[in-house]
Amino acid sequence: MTALHPRGVFSAALTPVTEAFAPDHALFVAHCLRLLAEGCDGIALLGTTGEANSFGSDERRALLEAVTAAGIAPDRLLPGTGVAAVGETVALTRHALSLGVTTVVMLPPFYYKGVTEDGLFAAYAEVMERLADPRLRVVLYHIPRMSAVPIPFPVIARLRAAYPGTFTGIKDSAGDLAHMEALVEAFPGLAVLAGADPLMLPLLRKGGAGCITATSNLVAADLAFVFRHFADPARATEVAAAQARIVAMRNRASRFAQMASLKALLAQRTGEDGWQRLRPPLLPLSAAERSVLLDG
Amino acid sequence: MTALHPRGVFSAALTPVTEAFAPDHALFVAHCLRLLAEGCDGIALLGTTGEANSFGSDERRALLEAVTAAGIAPDRLLPGTGVAAVGETVALTRHALSLGVTTVVMLPPFYYKGVTEDGLFAAYAEVMERLADPRLRVVLYHIPRMSAVPIPFPVIARLRAAYPGTFTGIKDSAGDLAHMEALVEAFPGLAVLAGADPLMLPLLRKGGAGCITATSNLVAADLAFVFRHFADPARATEVAAAQARIVAMRNRASRFAQMASLKALLAQRTGEDGWQRLRPPLLPLSAAERSVLLDG
Numbered sequence: 001m002t003a004l005h006p007r008g009v010f011s012a013a014l015t016p017v018t019e020a021f022a023p024d025h026a027l028f029v030a031h032c033l034r035l036l037a038e039g040c041d042g043i044a045l046l047g048t049t050g051e052a053n054s055f056g057s058d059e060r061r062a063l064l065e066a067v068t069a070a071g072i073a074p075d076r077l078l079p080g081t082g083v084a085a086v087g088e089t090v091a092l093t094r095h096a097l098s099l100g101v102t103t104v105v106m107l108p109p110f111y112y113k114g115v116t117e118d119g120l121f122a123a124y125a126e127v128m129e130r131l132a133d134p135r136l137r138v139v140l141y142h143i144p145r146m147s148a149v150p151i152p153f154p155v156i157a158r159l160r161a162a163y164p165g166t167f168t169g170i171k172d173s174a175g176d177l178a179h180m181e182a183l184v185e186a187f188p189g190l191a192v193l194a195g196a197d198p199l200m201l202p203l204l205r206k207g208g209a210g211c212i213t214a215t216s217n218l219v220a221a222d223l224a225f226v227f228r229h230f231a232d233p234a235r236a237t238e239v240a241a242a243q244a245r246i247v248a249m250r251n252r253a254s255r256f257a258q259m260a261s262l263k264a265l266l267a268q269r270t271g272e273d274g275w276q277r278l279r280p281p282l283l284p285l286s287a288a289e290r291s292v293l294l295d296g
Numbered sequence: 297m298t299a300l301h302p303r304g305v306f307s308a309a310l311t312p313v314t315e316a317f318a319p320d321h322a323l324f325v326a327h328c329l330r331l332l333a334e335g336c337d338g339i340a341l342l343g344t345t346g347e348a349n350s351f352g353s354d355e356r357r358a359l360l361e362a363v364t365a366a367g368i369a370p371d372r373l374l375p376g377t378g379v380a381a382v383g384e385t386v387a388l389t390r391h392a393l394s395l396g397v398t399t400v401v402m403l404p405p406f407y408y409k410g411v412t413e414d415g416l417f418a419a420y421a422e423v424m425e426r427l428a429d430p431r432l433r434v435v436l437y438h439i440p441r442m443s444a445v446p447i448p449f450p451v452i453a454r455l456r457a458a459y460p461g462t463f464t465g466i467k468d469s470a471g472d473l474a475h476m477e478a479l480v481e482a483f484p485g486l487a488v489l490a491g492a493d494p495l496m497l498p499l500l501r502k503g504g505a506g507c508i509t510a511t512s513n514l515v516a517a518d519l520a521f522v523f524r525h526f527a528d529p530a531r532a533t534e535v536a537a538a539q540a541r542i543v544a545m546r547n548r549a550s551r552f553a554q555m556a557s558l559k560a561l562l563a564q565r566t567g568e569d570g571w572q573r574l575r576p577p578l579l580p581l582s583a584a585e586r587s588v589l590l591d592g
Contacts, residue, residue, distance in 0.1 A: 085349060086576060113444065146409055280418035
């Protein structure tokens with residue numbers, strides 16, 4: 001059996017924005033370096049948590065370039081490149097490849113809803129045919145509550161058969177452990193990554209590959225500890241304690257809007273007020289919410 | 297009372313694509329000219345029916361330029377310019393303005409779901425602040441089954457109050473006449489445009505402004521007739537006959553996937569096979585479906 005790829009703890013990194021709502025490169029690079037230092041295996045930048053679809057293609061490219069220019073190895077980056085228009089998905093993925101990044105997280109085209117399995121397959125196939133780059137590895141991105149375009153099992157099977165060695169993973173952000181376990185069972189060799197922090201541990205026990213998660217922006221060290229030691233009976237107490245902290249932080253950040261909460265907590269931790277801002281249509285917490293969250 | 301703007305029959309024009317899935321400019325311009333000749337007041341290009349969100353920003357700009365270069369007056373064009381990223385919405389709208397197009401149809405940012413009313417208002421406000429162009433007129437685009445981001449009444453009220461004279465219309469594609477009527481009642485002076493062809497007539501009777509619809513690609517002359525004569529008792533029989541043809545075509549095109557059906561019917565009518573193609577994730581009808589549709 002081939003090793004699962006990607007495998008480990010990947011942070012769905014938050015993106016700080018300037019007062020003009022542009023990605024703040026310096027603050028972001030510092031954040032990525034901190035996440036890696038805390039034990040993340042890599043950074044899944046430009047995803048849902050990273051507000052990627054609130055940024056234009058030029059902004060996305062510039063942010064990825066800033067990260068690689070800062071010396072973060074391309075093989076530790078899993079940028080999101082899937083957008084509504086297949087042609088722009090191709091362009092963003094090609095750009096990532098041009099920087100040496102070979103593994104991307106790819107949303108399905110997400111404007112049209114209720115698309116057929118044939119149509120969804122055709123969209124991903126169109127991207128593959130136009131890129132035709134054997135280095136490329138794709139993590140499918142199943143997040144029906146945001147994309148409103150789920151990725152059904154038959155589509156995964158067809159893509160893996162049609163492009164062997166390319167569709168190596170899936171980020172499952174449906175929030176349902178049973179669905180993740182079913183993926184592990186149905187697709188031997190597919191790296192199934194939990195999209196919710198508390199579910200990484202139970203998923204690892206069933207053969208999952210790790211996580212790409214939001215709370216990791218604040219509990220990366222605990223996630224990394226759980227990932228490395230979950231199977232070691234001698235560490236069971238410490239693993240349980242780390243897992244409890246992960247669950248607690250997830251719950252704390254879910255009382256109000258999750259991304260705004262994570263940003264408020266990160267602003268508090270780093271002392272960088274710039275972390276408070278989100279790009280519309282997302283908004284920062286109100287002063288009252290912030291006060292409840294930070295005192296909590 | 298100010299006249300409603302925009303007012304009339306606007307075709308949510310289909311976009312023909314080449315074998316490489318690029319917009320086919322020549323075929324599209326010919327289609328727009330035909331729609332205007334059949335009596336449309338204008339063309340709402342680059343909307344949902346036009347597969348706009350399957351095209352990149354460059355392709356959208358080029359298509360709009362091709363139409364204006366062909367001599368179609370900018371005041372007869374209502375291009376869609378709303379995308380997931382506010383910055384790209386600004387850029388597309390600014391580009392339309394640069395061509396003399398002053399009225400656009402604007403989706404809300406549609407990646408994040410469950411956004412707050414404050415967040416939705418902030419997103420539109422951000423576009424307005426960055427454009428700051430007094431010529432601009434915006435038709436809000438309410439199409440919850442596709443965008444999954446409805447536009448609530450309080451947001452409409454706040455936008456109209458904050459930017460007087462700018463948010464002059466709404467395209468209501470929720471398919472519910474009662475919702476359209478409620479808009480007419482709640483917002484005097486707002487041009488409410490039906491997003492479903494059969495609903496234009498009952499909406500006009502309640503003070504609606506017209507329609508922006510898909511079936512108009514095939515029944516523009518009938519829609520134009522209904523629009524011009526719906527209030528004339530002497531034409532009641534002809535109006536009823538035209539309305540019956542509109543309903544029949546709508547039903548015919550709804551048996552299978554609507555946009556694929558409309559394209560198949562247009563291919564048959566024009567003899568241009570290029571009309572058959574759709575860009576993934578949408579697909580043309582199967583041969584069997586096509587045969588049922590075209591023989592029907």
